[in-house]
Amino acid sequence: MNKIVKALIKHKVYVEDLFILREGETSNTYLANQKDKKVIVKIFKNKNLGININSYLEINILDQLIQRKIFPKVITHKQDYGILIYEYVESLSYKKNKKFISRLGNQIKKIHDIKVKNDFHRFDEQIEKYKTILGKKLGKDFQTLDKLITKAKQYKSKICFSHNDLNRDNIIHSKEIYFIDYEYASLNNIFCDITRVIQEYSLNDPEINILFNSYGIQNSDDVTDQIEIWKNINMLIDKIWTEMMIKTNLKNNIN
Secondary structure (H helix, E strand, O other), X not given: OHHHHHHHHHOOOOOEEEEEEEEOOOEEEEEEEEOOEEEEEEEEOOOOOOOOOOHHHXXXXXXXXXXXXXXXXXXXXXXXXXXXXXXXXOOXXXXXXXXXXXXXXXXXXXXXXXXXXXXXXXXXXXXXXXXXXXXXOOXXXXXXXXXXXXXXXXXXXXXXXXOOOOOHHHEEEOOOEEEOOOOOOEEEEHHHHHHHHHHHOOOOHHXXXXXXXXXXXXXXXXXHHHHHHHHHHHHHHHHHHHHHHHHHHHHHHHO
């Protein structure tokens, strides 16, 4: 841990009591103290096997996330050195009631309203890169995934900036609902994030309607069909990410 602190000091970043929270494929996350306040320190990894990650760290995107109050206040951002420090937000207890679900829908809509350049990387482009890395091992899964993505495209739903990994660990419930760890963000179908939240919180039909209404979606048979498609896509993506994590760890150990 002293090695990490020294590396931060080298870049004029000063923290104390550094404690690792999570080791990931794209970054390591730490809890620390800075000027008697808790902060989150993220140190990003260079070795990602050619996958487009961490594009949310571009200034125009990160600024929008902060302004829309869907990401905590940033204290230090040194993109050239792969360092991001933001304020620690304590997650509060919550009740899965109408107010909470409505807030979730509103906040997800704010993610999807983020403006990005037309050449921002797309979800299906990322899948093709995963395929070149894991195609031999997960050949049948990629075949199934291709069919599901083709089926999803037939509905012509909105494609926009998408988080792509809205599991509970990446959702902080406080005075605001914040979303963290946008490492896998890309242009994608709106139903990727919406479906993930439905799954993570085990929303029933009335609760799903509350989420849709707050987001601005009218429920229909087509919407229901798309939710089912994206449940299957998300399941396969989780499997791919798990395999990528294993492969990345093996590569790092070898190096």
